[in-house]
Amino acid sequence: DHTAAPSPQVAVAICLLRGKWILMGRRLVSIGNSKYSLPSGHLEFGENFEECAAREIKEETGLDIHKIEFLTVTNNLFMDQPCPAHYVVVFVRAVLTDPTQTPLNLEPEKCDGWDWYEWDNLPQPLFRPIKKMAMDGFNPFPQ
Ligand code: 8DG
Ligand code: MG
């Protein structure tokens, strides 16, 4: 049998915090298309979570981040998708190295654009996993 069985993938999602705002963008990709979500991407072979977070943010927004801290990990199933997927998602938070930097939409085929939102007033419609986390009380801001 030459058909590879699907396997879980690892992604890192970044809560980039700036004062009381968090960076989100509207996805233009098959899973969660047109939904607002955090910048994220796949962990590459040999990377640690912080390296992955800094690389994905740089690739997707041009921003430089530091103070990268682990927050939580979730197990996310997307079995109702045309191409079913299973992600173990590591959530980190971080802040801008240079607070005056502004996000660029460097992957316009994957994202509608980036902007800053307040946690109490997140954009709609939210990507299902982050919506569920917020409803369950998750809050990435230092308490
Ligand atoms: P890459 O090729 O750059 O490595 O990947 P990407 O194109 O940037 O991947 P992505 O779709 O932005 O993120 C990887 C997966 O992470 C995505 O397909 C679904 C999963 N994911 C969750 N929960 C969350 C979440 O809350 N936010 C985001 N952005 N992605 C999430 O399972
Ligand atoms: Mg991404």
Ligand code: MG
């Ligand atoms: Mg990416």
